[in-house]
Amino acid sequence: MSDFKTVKTVIFDTSDSGMLSTKLAAVNNNVRFAILDILRDFEKSNKAEDGTFKKEPLYSRELNAILLNNYNINITTQMLGQHLKQLVGAEFIEEIVVKKEVPNKIGRRSVKGFILKEDAFEDLFLDVSFLSDELLTFFDLYESNHRFHDGKHCVLTIFNGVDKGKTFKIHKEETVLIGRKANFNANDLASFTILLDNSYSTVSNVSKPHLKLFYKEDGWYIIDEGSSNGTYIADKKVPIGVATKLKANSFLKLSKGNGSAVLYCSF
Structure with missing residues (x-):
């Protein structure tokens, strides 16, 4: 097991995780949340025979009509443009130029269309098909954890x-x-061990801890203790055996895919 007092320390490039607060600010609004919901549902409705999704964009007039008819949201075109701009800036959606038949105009015109970015939710570790439930869970989590922010504690929540x-x-x-419980019982372990259920099958077990968390001098750090399936911040793999400094409100992912565990780290 690594000794964090002597282990090499690096400042891991978590620039993508810095986008987290920008994304949360962008989506924590009923209009922008609805826009993402609309684009998600529209993409799912354009599923091709091979299982992939056709990237058919919606332009502002179409979005405005759906907001009014399906969400009872009535806003001006100018205001919609501001919301779309914020979602583009937060890297949730992208703007592309498409040819459309525009009402009261002759022929097809070039207009700005909008689609979800393929990697829009990677740094949030969310599946776009479960967007609403997971983001709402996160907002509740963010607010509940905030009361523990006293400069002395780190709050870890299993997501x-x-x-x-x-x-x-x-x-x-x-x-x-x-680490994962494996064949250990809680009474067999020290109080400073966080046990994950064995259903997190790709997380290393506590006989060889997946992860170590500690505070040192200028911040909170983690060390991947040689896990078999890796640890990720903002979808970037953390180097094994190296003290990696965390940013506040980060998601840590212990392994990937089925059997992985996502931890929300708040301080």
Whole structure:
């Protein structure tokens, strides 16, 4: 097991995770949330025979009509443009030029259309098909964890799976090991170990902890203790055995795919 006092320390490039607050600010609005919902549903309705999705864009007039008819949201074209601009800036959607038949105009015209970006939700670790439930869960989580922000604690909340919603308040003077239960019982382990259910099958077990979390001098750090399937921040793999400094309100993903665990780290 690594000794965090002697291990090499790096400042991991988590620039993508810095987009998190921008994305949350962009989507924490009923109009922008509805726009993402519309584009998500429109993309799903354009599923091709091979299972892929056709990238058919919607332009502002179409979006405005759906907002009014399906969501009872009545806004001006100018205001809609401001909302779309913020979603583009937050890298949720992208703007492309398309040819459309425009009402009261002769022939097809070039207009700005909008589609979801393929990687729009990667740094949030969310599946776009479950957008509404997961984002609403996150907003509740963000608000509930905020009351623990006292400069002395880090709050870890499990974001997915069987243990979803379990929260751990960790003091600066504590070092925490995180791993799957495997064949261990909670009574066999020290109090500073966070046990994940065995259903997180790709997370390393506590006999060889997947992750270590601790505070050192200028911030909170993690060390991947040689896990078999890796640890990720903003979809970037953390180097093994290296102290990696965290940014506030980060998602940590222990392994990938089925059996992985997503932890929300707040301080």
